[in-house]
Amino acid sequence: MATVRTAIDDKVESAIKAPRVETLALICIQDVVVEYGQPGKAPKRILNGVNLDIHPGEFISIVGQTGCGKSTLLRLVLAEEMPAQGQVLVEGSPRTQPDRRCGYVPQKYSLFPDRTVLENITFGLEVTEIGLFGGFSPARRVRRQAFQSDAIGYLRRMGLRESDAAKYPHQLSGGMQQRVAIAQALIMRPKILLMDEAFSALDPGTRAGMQRLIKDLWRETGTTILFVTHNPREAVILATRVIALGRTGGEDAGADIVLNLSVSNANNEPETAALVRRVEQSTFPAGTDLDEASAPEL
Amino acid sequence: MSILQIHAQPSRTTVWILSWFLFATGVASYFWVSRGRHLDNPDDRVMPTLRQMSQAFSDATLKPAEDDEVAADAGQQSLLMKIRKSMLWKDTMATGRRFLISMGLLFPAVLLGLHMGMFPYVGSFFLRFVLFFDKIVALSLLPILFIAFGIDELAKVMLIVVGVAPTIVLDAFNLTRSVPKEQIVKGFTLGAGDFSVTYRIVLKQIWPRVLNSIRLNLKAVMLFLFAGEMIASQDGLAYRIALLRRHMGMDTIIPYVLWVALLLFLVDFGMRTLNRKLHPWFQEA
DSSP states (O other): OOOOOOHHHHHHHHHHHSOOOOOOOSEEEEEEEEEEOOTTSOOEEEEEEEEEEEOTTOEEEEEESTTSSHHHHHHHHHTSSOOSEEEEEETTEEOOSOOTTEEEEOSSSOSOTTSOHHHHHHHHHIIIIIOSSOOOSHHHHHHHHHHHHHHHHHHHHTTOOGGGGGOOGGGSOHHHHHHHHHHHHHTTOOSEEEEESTTTTSOHHHHHHHHHHHHHHHHHHOOEEEEEOSOHHHHHHHOSEEEEEEOSSOGGGOBEEEEEEEOTTOOSHHHHHHHHHHHHHHHSOTTOOOGGGOOOOO | OOSOOTTOOOOHHHHHHHHHHHHHHHHHHHHHHHHHHHHHOTTOOSSOOHHHHHHHHHHHHHSOOTTSOOOTTGGGOOHHHHHHTSHHHHHHHHHHHHHHHHHHHHHHHHHHHHHHHHOHHHHHHHHHHHHHHHHSOGGGGHHHHHHHHTTSHHHHHHHHHHHHHHHHHHHHHHHHHTSOHHHHHHHHHTTOOHHHIIIIIIIHHHHHHHHHHHHHTHHHHHHHHHHHHHHSOSSSHHHHHHHHHHTTOHHHHHHHHHHHHHHHHHHHHHHHHHHHHHOHHHHHO
């Protein structure tokens, strides 16, 4: 079928081809292969030689079909998983286990159910500044009060009330829980924030609010964000760069990056729509019903 | 409306009547049969009357055991003093002491299960052994325990530990493994180390469930404790029941059995209340 090229398509094309300003990569993913195997069975390849550099301050969306390795890629950066081949470097060094350089907001179980909202937010500060057995000295009590006032500040910034501080996670809505989870991660001032389908369980209205919030926070803090979503529109609206994963070599070949698209220069709705179309074409094969993947407007 | 409907909603009064019906029927049946037996044979010892049991229980709570020496000023002692020197008090204290020591020894079992679930090397080292031990019928070890540890307190406490600890270890292990991976990863990203994650995240989350598990194993704890006391002991509730069996002392045995049931009910209620107070998030979540 013949396609009509528009000026927007040209702009998208130039955005893809535009040379990026090279700075020292914060995250360096080099020839990474991930395989899952069961005893007695041939291992299943999930990621096949993925290469990706992520620079400080970038907002990266990772999209792709279900099971294509989006969350696996995130877990590699988190060091929750190790590659079968290749390596993942953060600030130039390989990672061995998750640490506080990376904040993490998963889709589920993002908060500790046995702690109140305030205790959840201050947990990281308490554990790093006060330690396991040092919670009773007067000096530590003063520090703890400082943590709490810091946490209240974050709570307000997330649009939550001070009265929510004493609530337990199960007393909050899904959107409120994710706001607390973001506050819990950001109070530790991580260099990288990893969000694994963090908004996918939220209703469209709440989701749009959360998208606005995370974009504002990214602008304020300059934290590098890796945001996994299955929603092309959400990916384009939020990110400066969209990484699409897909299997080009068949089901058993494992996924690789099929699109590495800078989206930061989309200034209006037609440009955004064109970029979304581009992401959809790369991510989903022709004939896929994309209704479910449509995101709410920001 | 049929009573066998899933959506049936009995009134509060109906629920109250239904829930007490079997108790009332059981008590009424006992005394009806007991009365019949006593009409046939006034010296019947198998089913004592309420008056006989009240008298025996009163003696048990106010008089020392037959094998104890009676103090010279026994008649002038206060009620509290009489109770504290009574057979029931002495037996309850002896059983209670063993019970508390055994419960205390179950705490390391929780910690072992926790570490087995968190640290793969510890898990690999202990899991197979604990699984094997869990399958051994503890009562079959009783002779070995008596030979190895003598017939003193240690053998009885060890019987409880051997009988219940593997279950608690495996329960704590499974509960630890069921904590979502996200929570553990989250702990690391917030700066926690291995032991902070283990104690401040995982142990805190599984603790109310572990308490529940221990509560549900109370009956097993008492079973092993009673077995030990009945076979080799000089005091304790089970020792007294076994001793009175030889004399067909049903007027004391039945109140003793009800006393044990009441104590277990109170311990169960206490643990449930404590769990609810200590972990308000747990019941509601």
